[in-house]
Amino acid sequence: MDFGVFGEFAVLLVCAAVAGALLTLLKQPVLVAYIIVGVLVGPSALGLVTLHSEVELLAQVGVAILLFIVGLKLDLDHVRHIGPVALATGLGQITFTVVIGFGLTMALGRPVVEALYIAVALTFSSTIIIVKLLSDKRELDSLHGRIAVGFLIVQDLAVIVAMMFVSALRGEGDAAQSTADAIVAIAARVAVAAVGLVVLIRFVMPRVVGVMARSPELLLVFAVAWGTGLAALGEQFGFSKEAGAFMAGFSLASTPFRDAITARLTGLRDFLLLFFFIDLGARMNVASLGNELVPGLVLSVFVLVGNPLIVMGIMGFMGYRKRTGFLAGLTVAQISEFSIVFIAMGISLGHVGDRALGLVTLVGLVTIAGSTYMILFSSSLYERLAPWLGRFERAIPFREVEVDATVVGHATAPEVVVVGLGGCGEGLVRSLAGAGCRVLGVDSDPEVVRRLVGEAFEVRFGDATDADFVEGLPLARALWVVSCLPDHDTAAGLVGALRSAGYGGEIAALVRHRDSVAALEARGVVVIDPVIETTARAVSLVSAPRAKLSSP
Numbered sequence: 001m002d003f004g005v006f007g008e009f010a011v012l013l014v015c016a017a018v019a020g021a022l023l024t025l026l027k028q029p030v031l032v033a034y035i036i037v038g039v040l041v042g043p044s045a046l047g048l049v050t051l052h053s054e055v056e057l058l059a060q061v062g063v064a065i066l067l068f069i070v071g072l073k074l075d076l077d078h079v080r081h082i083g084p085v086a087l088a089t090g091l092g093q094i095t096f097t098v099v100i101g102f103g104l105t106m107a108l109g110r111p112v113v114e115a116l117y118i119a120v121a122l123t124f125s126s127t128i129i130i131v132k133l134l135s136d137k138r139e140l141d142s143l144h145g146r147i148a149v150g151f152l153i154v155q156d157l158a159v160i161v162a163m164m165f166v167s168a169l170r171g172e173g174d175a176a177q178s179t180a181d182a183i184v185a186i187a188a189r190v191a192v193a194a195v196g197l198v199v200l201i202r203f204v205m206p207r208v209v210g211v212m213a214r215s216p217e218l219l220l221v222f223a224v225a226w227g228t229g230l231a232a233l234g235e236q237f238g239f240s241k242e243a244g245a246f247m248a249g250f251s252l253a254s255t256p257f258r259d260a261i262t263a264r265l266t267g268l269r270d271f272l273l274l275f276f277f278i279d280l281g282a283r284m285n286v287a288s289l290g291n292e293l294v295p296g297l298v299l300s301v302f303v304l305v306g307n308p309l310i311v312m313g314i315m316g317f318m319g320y321r322k323r324t325g326f327l328a329g330l331t332v333a334q335i336s337e338f339s340i341v342f343i344a345m346g347i348s349l350g351h352v353g354d355r356a357l358g359l360v361t362l363v364g365l366v367t368i369a370g371s372t373y374m375i376l377f378s379s380s381l382y383e384r385l386a387p388w389l390g391r392f393e394r395a396i397p398f399r400e401v402e403v404d405a406t407v408v409g410h411a412t413a414p415e416v417v418v419v420g421l422g423g424c425g426e427g428l429v430r431s432l433a434g435a436g437c438r439v440l441g442v443d444s445d446p447e448v449v450r451r452l453v454g455e456a457f458e459v460r461f462g463d464a465t466d467a468d469f470v471e472g473l474p475l476a477r478a479l480w481v482v483s484c485l486p487d488h489d490t491a492a493g494l495v496g497a498l499r500s501a502g503y504g505g506e507i508a509a510l511v512r513h514r515d516s517v518a519a520l521e522a523r524g525v526v527v528i529d530p531v532i533e534t535t536a537r538a539v540s541l542v543s544a545p546r547a548k549l550s551s552p
Contacts, residue, residue, distance in 0.1 A: 005051060005054070008048075008049050008050065008051050009051070011041070011048060011049065012041065012055070012275075012278060015037045015040070016033070016034055016274055016278065019033035019034070019036060019037050031129060031132060031273075031372070032368070032369055032372060034277035034278050035280055035281040035365075035368070037278055037281060038277060038278035038280060038281020038282040038283075039281040039282065040281075041282065042282030042283070043282070049282070052279075052282065055275050055278060055279050055282070056279050058276075059275045059280075060241060060276075061272050062269065062272025062273040062274075062275055062276045063128060063241070063242060063245070063276055064227055064241055064242070064244075065224065065227055065228075065245070065268060066127075066128055066132075066245075066269050066273060067127070067156075067227075067231075067245040067246040068223070068226075068227035068231075068245045068246070068249040069131075069249060069262055069265055069269060070149060070153070070246060071245070071247060071249020071250035071252075072249040072252055072253050072258045072261060073149070073249075073253065073258075085150065085315075085318065086150025086151045087150075087151075087154055088318065089150075089151045089314050089318070090152075090154025090158070091154065091158075092310070092314040093123070093151065093307065093310050093314065093332060096310045097119070097122055097123040097306070097307060098119045098120055098122075100302070100306065100310075101118065101119035101123070101299070101302065102115055102116060102119035104119075104298070104299065105119055105295075105299070108295045108298065108299075110295075110356075113352065114351075114352045114353070114355075114356050117342070117343060117346045117351065117356060118299070118356055118359065118360060120342065121335060121339035121340075121343055122299065122307075122339070122363070123155065124158070124159050124335060124336040124338045125155055125307075125332040125333075125335065125336055126335070126336040126337060127149075127152040127155070127156055128273070128276065128336075128337070129334065129368060129372070130148065130149075130152055130331045131149065131152075132273065133372065133375045133376065134148065134149070134331075134375075137375075137376070139327075142327075143324055144324045144327040144328040147315075147324070148327075148328045148331040151328075151332075152331065152332075155332075155336070156242060156243070156246070156338070157243065159336070159342060162342065163341075163342060166342075166346065166349065166351075189237055192237075193247065197247055197250065197251055200251040201251050201254055205251050205255060206254075206255050206450075208222075209222070209252060209255050210257075213257050213260070213446040216260075216264070219261065219264065220268075223252075223264065223265055224265070227248045227249065228245070230244045230245060230247055230248035230251075231244040231248065232244065234247065256449050256453050256459050256460050256461045257446070257449075257460075257461040257462075259460050259469055259473065260444075260461050260462035260463065260469060262468070262469075262472055263462060263463070263466050263468035263469035263472065266468045283340075291355070291358065292358045293362070295359055296362035296363050297366070300362075300366040300370070303333060303334060303335055303363060303367045304334075304366075304371060304374070305333075307329070307332040307333055308326070308329030308330055308332060310329075310332075311325065311328055311329035311332055312325040312326055312329045312389070312392040313325075313392060315328060315329070315392075316392035316393050319396075319397050320393075321393055321397040322386070322390065322392045323382060323386070325393070326382050327382065330375050331375065333370070333371035333374055334364070334367035334368045334371035334372075335360070335363055335364050335367055335368075336364075337364075340360055340361060340364060343356050343357045343360045344357060413438065413474055413476070413477045414438045414439055414440035414458065414474060414477075414478055415437050415438045415439065415477070415478060415480070416432055416437050416438070416439045416478065416480045416481075417439075417440045417441075417442060417473065417475065417480070417482070418439060418441050418482045419442045419464045419481065419482065419484065419485060419494055420442070420483060420485040420486070421441050421443035421445070421448050421459070422484060422486065424510050425441070425443070425510075426448070428482060428484060429457060429459075430457075438458075439457075439458065440458045440473070440474070441457060441458065441459040441460070442459070442473070443461065444462065444463050444464070464490075464494045464497070465493030465497055466497065467496075467500050467501065470494070470497040470498060470500075470501050471501040473501075475498075475501065475503045478505050479505050480505060480506045480507070481503065481506075481507050481508070482509070482510070483507070483508070483525075484510045488519065488520070491511070491520065491525075492520070495507060495509075495523055507524065508525065508526040508527070508528055509525050509527055509528065511527050511528070
């Protein structure tokens, strides 16, 4: 039946909605439903959809936006504190997985070159899936979440380098010379990209984003344009669209507008990633999977169990607690869509055959489904396994204690969050900072944000009634959130967003109209009259219970 272009998109969305609803009722992740939909409507099954190029385009845009958001979350301070750990863990996991995976694949009777390709493919975990799962669980800003995202980015960069090397060996001639040329070309591109990124971060993007932020709609269009534009530019320079999109987000991560951009892109990301998972399912060759059942299950067990153990061993040696190592290790218990792409590239170059693609595809299906449940139920899984995980922890987990102290002492872990930086709000921020409090200001006026950031205050730009924006604020250790918003409806919206985000601290509001007092007090808000009591009471109120910070 010919549905037409619009009709086929409608069929995809209806199938995705129905399948997602069914799997949600079964407490299964919707992304697995989307992959199943892709298999069913693709050429391997019913063949209902023929718009492969259109779906692929939307999938690529979705991936670019996701990696753009990942880059937004990795500001320079996070990189400084977590970067070395992520690099060591990522490279260590890649090395051990390649060595062990190569030996295991050789034992399964595969040729040397094919075994090497498969072993490399087993090292890559899906940043897209893991970031989505951690985001849904609100664990992206946790210690294990930051470390996991860090070494997943190392994996993404590693697969990009691996693909570049494989592509460089496409031609004939001296292999050693081809490899040397590839190393020189990659080093030159990385150097140029690093210099360009530094210039953008320090001198260009803060001013550009400040202008774009004057209009919320323009900020959204700019973010999508910047992310996809740098993604396309990255591909032109021989990296990849994913690397370019990540660098686009990273270039904005140190600006005070990153949380507002993230909040506006979240819904668009979720919608476009639907097409990524459908496209991934549609590309799977189901007919070739049966022949690889036994080796596929063997390698799947290695990925599901062996990869987390490798990460736990590395992180335990580096001084992390067993719980952090366990939760971070679960994020590498599956292979990536890049793994399939990498094997497909080897087939196009004549290095491996179709059997390798069928095997890696099967491993991908099993491990993506299995690891999803492992991550979703990670806490209960850890409680069951904790008695046997002591060998993965040093007697004194010095690194984690050190990182905890760094995070607590850093400006991104405020004691007080002041929302609304008008006259009273700005005065409160200055008074609290003068009293020695770690204070974070939030406002939707880019000019106010730019001015206070220039004075070295910690300030973020965004709409405080937007639940996605509020969820991204560093509220875990905040004792107070103080609303200095001008009207009751906006203050009530902030209170609702804070409760939805799971904030359990105290909330205060500077209220000018007495008719708003009762409604706010009924919701547990401490009301302060800025005319009668001034900001002095607010300062003494929120700066007094400092001892609470030391409690667990």
